[in-house]
Structures are given as structure tokens and as C-alpha cells.
Amino acid sequence: MTDTTQKAAVEVIPAAPVPAPPSRRTRVWRGVTPWLFLIAPLALLVTFTYAPLLNMVAYSFTDWDGVSPVLHYTGAENYQEVFTRPDLFEVFWVSGYYLAASVVQIVLALYFATVLSFNVRFRNFFKGVLFFPYLINGVAIGFVFLYFFQDGGTLDSVLSLIGVKTDHAWLGTPGSANTSLAAVSVWRYLGLNFVLFLGAIQSVPGELYEAAELDGANRWHQFRHIIAPGIKPVLTLTVILSISGSLSVFEIPYIMTGGATGTETFVIQTVNLAFRFNKTGLASAAAIVLLLIILLVTWVQRRLVPDDKVDLV
Amino acid sequence: MNRRTVLAMAVGAALLIPGCTGTGGSSQGADAKAAGDPSKVSGTIKVLTVRTDLVQDGTLKKYAAEFNKTYPKVKVEFEGITDYESEVKIRMNTENYGDVLLIPAVIKKSDYPRFFASLGTQQEREKKYRFTDFTAVGGKVYGQSPVAVSPGFVYNKRIWKEAGVTQWPTTPAEFVADLKAIKAKTDAIPYYTNFSAGWTLSSWTSVDGAVTCDSKATDKLAEGDPWAKGADLRVGDQLLYDIVHEGLIEKDPTTSNWEESKPRTAKGEIATQWLGTWAIVQFQDAAKKAGVNPDDIGFMPFPAQTGGKFCATIGPDYNQAVNVHSKYKEAARAWIDWFTDKSTYVEDNLALPPLKDAPLPSVLKPYEDQGVKFIELDDTQGAKVKQIDNESEVGIFAPEYRQKLVDLARGARKGSLDDFLADLSRRWTDSRKNLGS
Numbered sequence: 078m079t080d081t082t083q084k085a086a087v088e089v090i091p092a093a094p095v096p097a098p099p100s101r102r103t104r105v106w107r108g109v110t111p112w113l114f115l116i117a118p119l120a121l122l123v124t125f126t127y128a129p130l131l132n133m134v135a136y137s138f139t140d141w142d143g144v145s146p147v148l149h150y151t152g153a154e155n156y157q158e159v160f161t162r163p164d165l166f167e168v169f170w171v172s173g174y175y176l177a178a179s180v181v182q183i184v185l186a187l188y189f190a191t192v193l194s195f196n197v198r199f200r201n202f203f204k205g206v207l208f209f210p211y212l213i214n215g216v217a218i219g220f221v222f223l224y225f226f227q228d229g230g231t232l233d234s235v236l237s238l239i240g241v242k243t244d245h246a247w248l249g250t251p252g253s254a255n256t257s258l259a260a261v262s263v264w265r266y267l268g269l270n271f272v273l274f275l276g277a278i279q280s281v282p283g284e285l286y287e288a289a290e291l292d293g294a295n296r297w298h299q300f301r302h303i304i305a306p307g308i309k310p311v312l313t314l315t316v317i318l319s320i321s322g323s324l325s326v327f328e329i330p331y332i333m334t335g336g337a338t339g340t341e342t343f344v345i346q347t348v349n350l351a352f353r354f355n356k357t358g359l360a361s362a363a364a365i366v367l368l369l370i371i372l373l374v375t376w377v378q379r380r381l382v383p384d385d386k387v388d389l390v
Numbered sequence: 391m392n393r394r395t396v397l398a399m400a401v402g403a404a405l406l407i408p409g410c411t412g413t414g415g416s417s418q419g420a421d422a423k424a425a426g427d428p429s430k431v432s433g434t435i436k437v438l439t440v441r442t443d444l445v446q447d448g449t450l451k452k453y454a455a456e457f458n459k460t461y462p463k464v465k466v467e468f469e470g471i472t473d474y475e476s477e478v479k480i481r482m483n484t485e486n487y488g489d490v491l492l493i494p495a496v497i498k499k500s501d502y503p504r505f506f507a508s509l510g511t512q513q514e515r516e517k518k519y520r521f522t523d524f525t526a527v528g529g530k531v532y533g534q535s536p537v538a539v540s541p542g543f544v545y546n547k548r549i550w551k552e553a554g555v556t557q558w559p560t561t562p563a564e565f566v567a568d569l570k571a572i573k574a575k576t577d578a579i580p581y582y583t584n585f586s587a588g589w590t591l592s593s594w595t596s597v598d599g600a601v602t603c604d605s606k607a608t609d610k611l612a613e614g615d616p617w618a619k620g621a622d623l624r625v626g627d628q629l630l631y632d633i634v635h636e637g638l639i640e641k642d643p644t645t646s647n648w649e650e651s652k653p654r655t656a657k658g659e660i661a662t663q664w665l666g667t668w669a670i671v672q673f674q675d676a677a678k679k680a681g682v683n684p685d686d687i688g689f690m691p692f693p694a695q696t697g698g699k700f701c702a703t704i705g706p707d708y709n710q711a712v713n714v715h716s717k718y719k720e721a722a723r724a725w726i727d728w729f730t731d732k733s734t735y736v737e738d739n740l741a742l743p744p745l746k747d748a749p750l751p752s753v754l755k756p757y758e759d760q761g762v763k764f765i766e767l768d769d770t771q772g773a774k775v776k777q778i779d780n781e782s783e784v785g786i787f788a789p790e791y792r793q794k795l796v797d798l799a800r801g802a803r804k805g806s807l808d809d810f811l812a813d814l815s816r817r818w819t820d821s822r823k824n825l826g827s
Contacts, residue, residue, distance in 0.1 A: 142780075144479050144494075145501050223586075228642035248644035250802045335588055337793040338644055338802055352476055353788045354780040355496055 137361035143351060148358075155362035165363065168341050171255055171330075172323045178259035179266075179319035183312075186267050190274035191300055204275070211268035219332030222261045226333075251339030258330050258340055265329070266322070270315050277308035313382050320378070321371045343367055422507035422712040422723035425461070432463035433718025435489035435725060438478060440708065442470035453735065457728050464721040485715035489722040492708035493525065493533045495787065499773035502532040506711040507719050509534060509726070519730070520744050521706040524769045533709030536730050537668070537741035540704045540764070541596035544669050545662040546655055547688040549578045553661075558690045558700070558760070562629040565693040569638040569662065578661040581633050582651050585643035585796055588789030594664060595786045596703070597626030598767075600692040603701035605765045612771035612778065615819055616786070617811040623786070624811060625694065627795060630664075631807050634799035643796060652676035656687065668707065670753050671740045689753060691762055700762040704742055705769075774825075782821035784814050 099107070137155055141148035159165060189207055193200045210218070225231040226247035236243050248254040285303050294302070305312075327344040330336060336345040347367070351360035425431040437450075444450045445468050454466040469488065471477050478494050481487040482505060497505060508530040509515065515531050516522040525533035550556075553572040559565040569580035584590035599607035601622040610616070616623040633639060640646055640660075654660045656677035663669075667689065674684035691700040710729070712722040729735060736743045740751045750758065757764075776787070785791050791814065797803035798810055 142496075142498070144482055144496055145498060146504055223645060227645040227647075228640075230645070246642035246644065249642055254644065334644060335586070335793075336790070337585070337588075338797050349788075349790065350783070352479075353785055353790075354783050356780065356783075 133361045133364060136358055137365050139358045141357045142355040143357035144355070151358065155359045156366070158359060159362050159366050165346065166343075168343050168346050169324070171340060171342050172326065174255040174259045175262060175323035175326050176320065178263050179323055182263045182267050183270060183315055183319060185263070186270035186274055186315075187312075189267075190271050190278055191304060194275060194278040194304075195296075204271075207271050208268035210265050211272075213265075215265070215328040216332055218261065218265055219329055222257075222329075223333055226257055248334055248338065248340075254334060254338050254340050258333060261329050261333070262326065270319075273311050273315060274308060277311040278304055281307040313378070316382075317375055317378050320374055324371055324374070325367060420507045420714050420719065422509060422716075422719040422726075424510070424727060425720050425724045428461050428724070429463070431461050431721050431724050433721040434465040434467065435716070435718050435722050436467045436469055437725065438469050438471060438474075438488040438491040440471065440474045440492060442472055445470035449738075453729070453733050456733065457725065460728065460732070461721070461724050464718075464724060466725060485713075487713055489713050489716040489718060490710055490725055491713060493711050495776075498776075499525075499527055502527045502711075503530070503714075505714055506532040507714045507716070507723075508532055509712070509723065518746060520704075520746055520766060521709075521769070524706050524772065525709050525711070533711040534726055534730050535706030535709045535744050536733070536735050537707045537739060538704045538744050539666045539668045539707050540702045540742060541593065541600065541664070541666045542692065542702060543662050543690045544655065544665045544673055545688050545690060546578070546658045546660070546686050548683075548686045549576050549658045549661045550688070552576050559693040560695050560700075562625060562632070562693050565629065566632050566636060566638070569633060570636065572661045573638055576658075576661070578658055579640050580638040581662045582646065582655070582660040583634065583639050583643045583796055584646050584648050584651055584663065585793060586646045587648040588793070590648065590663070590665070590789075591630075591792035591796065592785075592787055592789045593666065594626050594630055594792055595623065596666070596705075597692050598622045599703040599765060600701050601625045601694045603696035603699075603763065603765060605703075605768050607703075608767055608769055608775055609771045611786075612774040612822070615815045617815040617818070626692070627792070627811065628807070629693075630792065631795060631799045634796050637800075639796075639800075643800070653680045656680050656684070657682050658686070667742060667751075667754070668739065671738075674740075688756070691757070700757075700760060702757065702762050702764055703767050704764050705767055706744065707741075777825060778818060778821050781825060782817040784817055784821075 136148075138150055138152060139148040140151050140154075189203075193203055193207075197203070227233075228246060232247060233243055233245075245253070247257045281303060286299055289299050289303060325344050326342045327348075330340045330342055331345050331348070334340045336342070336349070341349075343363070344367070347360045347363045350356045350363060439445065439450070441450070450468045454468075457466060458464065474492065475494050475496065478487060478491060479496050482494070482497070493502070493506070502525065510531055512522045512526040512529055512531050515534075519534060520538060521535060522531050524535075525531055549572060550568070553568065553575045555568045555571060559568050572578055572580040598611065598616075599605065599622060602620075604610065604622075607622055610621070611623075615621065617627070618624065651660060651663065652673055653676045655663060656673055657680055670687060670689055673687045677684040677687060691702045694701070710726045712719055712726065716722050730744055735741075736748070737751070740753045742750065742754075779786050794803060795807075795810065798805055798807060
């Protein structure tokens with residue numbers, strides 16, 4: 078028994094301290110291996126993101142109607158039209174509602190993430206409850222909330238249970254409709270923000286809280302001086318995602334109202350151009366312009382809030 | 391060259407590869423000839439349809455079985471598509487869009503020969519069938535509708551009677567007055583917009599022709615101003631505006647529900663809707679399911695008379711066509727011919743027949759009694775109208791403009807009707823001039 082162990086140990090020893098340089102083949106394999114793993118996702122990314130994008134860029138220089146086999150190269154005419162039609166950009170006012178909603182969303186997500194990162198009863202249950210809406214398909218959410226906002230629907234019934242008799246058409250006026258739709262989008266995306274924040278908060282070393290508590294810091298102090306700076310990169314990322322998301326809202330208003338009653342967003346307008354009026358070329362140009370606007374906004378944000386390293390200790 | 395450059399170039403190259411589109415129209419101009427000997431026609435054909443309900447309940451299979459009695463060697467398969475227009479439009483970028491399909495509205499008439507096989511010359515077909523000009527390009531016909539439809543108001547007879555209205559209104563003002571009577575004397579919603587569904591509002595465009603009793607109404611859209619005083623569309627839009635403005639519609643149009651509106655109309659919770667003859671059978675079914683009398687479902691023409699008579703336009707429903715790339719064009723053609731001429735589809739749907747010499751369905755008995763004049767709209771300028779509509783982004787075949795009109799009428803949108811219609815006129819006429827007419 079002792080013999081064999083010794084033998085084994087003796088045999089292992091020479092290899093351990095100085096590993097022999099890997100052979101050429103091993104090195105090649107090491108270089109290639111990560112790419113082998115990446116083949117599938119990269120192929121998907123290229124096929125479903127970059128190839129269509131490139132096609133769209135190509136279409137944006139044509140007068141294609143989306144189905145006819147003939148299309149003509151029209152140069153920058155579509156872009157010229159997009160930029161000389163102020164009515165195309167009016168719909169961005171609707172994004173204001175979603176921007177306001179994303180402020181609410183971030184504050185709520187931050188609040189819940191902070192509370193649930195401490196020891197609270199049923200915290201895993203609440204985490205699940207908050208994250209759940211994000212898992213539901215957007216189309217399903219749209220239909221569910223149509224019933225929710227219906228005249229005499231869920232919202233009205235619930236309000237009447239607590240004694241509030243409303244006779245309000247929730248999707249009836251532009252203001253009310255956009256607020257309702259933005260609220261749905263808060264309900265849907267709160268979970269994602271929440272999980273991002275929670276992950277970031279939990280990566281803050283626990284000793285810091287203990288130390289802070291010993292120094293007499295209350296919860297608010299802990300949040301202000303430990304959590305907030307600790308999750309700053311995630312917070313910036315969320316803000317960027319929220320703003321670009323607000324500019325490109327689509328599925329919830331499209332399914333629930335189809336853009337009627339002043340709820341039309343830029344993307345709905347683009348879809349209508351392409352599929353209602355068969356101006357695929359113009360719609361592609363509009364989509365590219367939206368992409369550029371989002372890239373620009375993101376770039377400005379990055380310049381305003383540089384991505385600096387967090388150092389808590 | 392470091393690794394990053396290599397990678398960037400590889401991705402770049404991969405991006406450039408799919409950058410080309412467009413299919414050649416090699417089969418352009420093919421004919422789908424009528425079968426000589428039915429027992430020799432063979433093949434498996436796929437029929438694309440919007441009637442998902444008939445696919446699901448097996449009705450179409452029964453038609454196919456009947457068809458097989460004449461054409462034993464043809465196998466017919468059906469594919470029901472809910473979002474027909476957008477789905478088929480995308481599929482038509484390939485060669486694989488069924489053997490028999492309904493011509494999507496987006497396809498330009500001039501492109502028909504690229505996508506569909508011809509069914510014969512217009513000269514020969516118009517002897518037997520109506521509406522050949524709707525799909526005729528260069529003297530050849532590319533589609534045939536199995537049913538004809540006439541737009542009109544589906545209404546609940548019992549409710550209208552309870553409100554004390556026994557005669558069809560003859561003017562828009564009278565119509566609004568009748569709806570007011572319904573609101574005052576019954577619990578029913580006088581008019582249901584079906585605002586959310588959208589297409590229910592765009593169907594108001596089909597008042598065109600019925601108001602002025604002009605079979606050349608489509609030409610007027612292509613050459614004139616659809617919203618000039620007294621023009622068909624203006625009269626229709628004004629009526630819709632008045633109905634909404636007087637509060638004669640459902641309380642919250644933004645959450646209206648089409649499927650629900652059928653039984654509700656049958657039961658008398660809703661009094662009236664602007665639809666078409668095709669809807670009658672669906673509402674009667676809804677009545678049977680709800681356990682109420684299907685005979686309460688009535689149908690009336692647009693409230694306008696010319697020379698003391700009502701006018702009702704008739705037009706084709708979706709036209710069936712043969713895919714130009716189909717391997718079994720003869721079998722596909724046989725299906726279209728049989729379905730139009732021999733099947734019971736028209737009677738089953740209480741629809742108007744596309745054959746010139748066939749009788750009217752029984753539901754339109756009141757039409758005969760009142761001497762309603764049927765006019766067939768001339769579609770020579772149909773393609774032009776669509777072109778102007780797309781160019782101007784007015785969307786007379788799309789719901790947005792009437793949704794805005796309804797919002798305007800119920801005060802959810804600022805502005806006046808005159809300004810709103812004037813803006814439409816301006817955009818329409820500008821585009822017409824741009825397109826050179």
C-alpha cells in the first residue's frame with residue numbers, strides 16, 4: 078500500500094514543477110478549440126443578424142416593394158426622403174412615455190434588488206415573482222393585457238373591488254393609452270433589470286456590509302456608499318439599454334393597439350411603410366436611420382459616463 | 391495581419407455573400423390549361439386559403455372528396471393561413487407558394503404574369519364569369535374568385551324593429567336618426583366599429599360606388615379627388631364620423647373584439663355593423679351557437695338612393711390563381727374551375743355567385759323586393775388606385791386613416807373633419823400628379 082503511493086508520487090514529481098512546452102499540434106488545437114465552440118453561435122449570429130442587416134442596407138438604396146422581382150437602384154433618395162419628412166420623426170414623442178417608464182422601472186428594480194439581496198423572508202419566491210413576466214412571450218403579454226384594460230376588464234374589476242368605480246377607457250386617449258402600454262412594458266422588463274442588479278449587488282463582498290454595520294451605517298448608508306458605486310457599470314448598462322429600448326418599442330403597442338390612438342412608435346411606422354404601403358426601400362432606410370440614432374445615443378452616453386473600474390476597497 | 395484582422399475579414403466576407411436577392415421569372419407567361427379528360431389529370435396540389443375554419447372543421451376535405459369524383463387522380467391538400475397577406479407575400483419571394491393560392495392584394499397587377507399561370511383570355515372568360523377585368527393583364531386572365539361579395543350593413547332585425555324602424559334608411563342623415571332611436575329605445579349598441587380589428591374600418595372604402603351608383607367609381611378614385619364634396623368616400627367617411635361623433639358606438643372602441651361581436655350582434659347586444667354579404671353566414675352560425683334566431687340577422691345597403699333606388703356594388707372576393715412554378719398546373723386549374731363552377735361553396739356561404747347566369751342567394755330576397763340595383767365595379771384603374779394609395783401613404787385599404795377618423799370623431803384626437811379630409815385629398819392628388827396622370 079505505502080509502496081504504491083510512493084511510487085506514484087515519485088513518478089508524478091518530475092512533471093509537476095516544470096511542465097514541458099506543449100507540442101505544436103497541441104498549441105494549434107488550443108487556438109482552435111474556442112472557435113469550434115463558437116461556430117454555432119457565430120453562424121447563427123451572422124445568418125440572423127448581420128446578413129439580414131446587410132440585406133437591409135442594400136434594400137435601403139432601392140425602390141423595392143417587398144415582393145416584386147424587379148427593383149431599381151435609387152441612390153440616396155430614400156435617405157433624403159426620410160430626412161426631409163418631419164412627420165416621420167414626430168412619432169418619437171411617444172418614446173417619451175417609455176423613457177419616463179424606464180426611469181420608474183430602474184428605480185423599482187433597484188429597490189427590489191436591494192431589498193431582496195438582504196435576508197428577507199420568502200426572498201427566493203419574490204425573486205421568482207419579479208422575474209417571471211420576462212419569461213412570457215411578448216405576444217401573449219399583449220393579448221393578456223388587452224383583456225386587462227378592456228371596458229369592464231380585469232383592471233376595472235380589481236379597482237371596483239377596492240371601491241374605486243372607474244369608467245375609464247384605458248386605451249381610449251393617446252395619453253392614457255401610452256401610459257398604459259408603458260406600464261405593461263415596465264411590468265415585462267422589470268424582471269430583467271432586477272436580475273441584473275441583483276447579480277451585481279451579490280458580487281459585492283459581504284464583509285463590506287458587516288464592516289459598515291459595525292461602523293453604524295444604516296441600510297440607506299449601505300446603499301448609498303456600497304451598493305450604488307459597486308453596481309455602477311451595470312447601472313450604466315441598464316440605462317443605455319432602457320434608452321435604446323424606448324426608442325425602438327414595438328411589440329407591445331403593435332399587438333395591443335396596432336399603433337392606433339397616437340401609440341404609433343417609430344418601428345411600427347417603419348413596419349407600416351414596408352408592409353402596408355409596400356415601400357420596403359424607404360422602410361429599410363428608416364430602420365437604418367433608427368439604428369444610427371441608437372448607436373449615436375449610446376456613444377454619447379458612453380462619453381458622458383465613462384466605463385471606469387469599480388474599486389470598493 | 392494579426393488574428394483580429396483575419397477575423398474581421400472573415401466576418402466581412404461572410405456578410406457579403408448573401409447580399410443578393412431576386413428570383414428570375416423563367417416560367418413567366420405560362421398557361422394553366424383547362425383539363426381535357428378529367429380522368430387523366432393527376433398530381434398532388436396544395437391549396438392555400440384564408441379559411442382556416444373550413445380547414446379545421448374538415449369542410450374543405452369534403453369539397454376535395456367531391457372533386458375527386460370527377461378528378462380521381464388529383465390529390466388536394468389544404469393549408470389554412472391566418473395572417474395570409476403578410477405570410478404569403480414573403481413566401482412569394484421563393485417559388486414555393488402552393489399550387490393554387492389566393493392572389494394577395496400587395497401583388498402589382500403588372501407582376502401577375504411573373505407569379506401566376508394564365509387561366510385563358512379575357513374575351514373568352516367574360517362570357518361565363520364576372521369580374522374578369524380584376525385580374526386581366528394584357529388580355530389574359532390570371533385569377534378567378536369563387537364568390538362575389540357585396541358590402542352592406544349586417545344588422546339585427548329584431549332590434550331595429552324594437553326601435554320602431556321598419557324601412558331601410560334612404561339617406562345618411564336618416565341612418566344616424568335611426569341609430570339614435572335604437573340608442574334611445576333599446577339596450578343595444580347602435581353601431582359597433584370593431585376599431586381594434588382594423589380591417590373592419592378599412593372596409594368602409596367599399597362604400598365606393600354604392601353612394602352615387604356609379605360602376606366607374608374606381609376610375610374616379612384614380613382620376614379625381616375621393617374626398618371632394620359629394621364623392622363616395624367622403625359621404626361614407628362623413629357618415630362614419632357622424633355615427634361616432636353622436637356617441638352611437640361601443641363605449642371603448644380601442645378594446646373591441648371581432649369574434650365577440652358576432653354572437654353579440656346575433657343576440658341583439660349590437661344592432662349594426664358595416665361588413666359584407668360574406669359575413670351573413672358567420673353571424674347566422676353565431677346565432678345558432680348562441681341559441682337565438684338566425685333569421686334576426688338582416689342585411690341592408692348603404693343609405694343612399696339614386697333615382698329612387700338603392701345601389702349595391704358587387705365585387706370579387708380573393709381571386710384564386712395557379713402558381714406559375716407549379717408542377718401540376720392542369721390539376722391546379724381543374725380545382726379552380728371545379729370549385730368555381732361545380733362546388734356548393736357559393737350556396738354554403740349564402741354568397742353571390744361569380745357565374746353570370748346563376749341566381750342570387752335567398753338572404754338577398756329583401757334586396758330583390760326593394761329593387762336594389764346591383765352594379766359591377768369596373769376595375770380598369772384598380773392597379774392605379776393601389777399605386778396612388780401606396781405612394782401617398784393614405785391607406786384607403788389600410789385601417790390607420792379610419793382609426794384616426796374615429797379618434798377624431800370621439801375627441802381622442804384634435805382637429806376638424808374638414809381639415810382631416812382636406813389633408814387626405816391633398817396627399818392623394820399630389821401623389822396622383824407625381825405618378826403622372
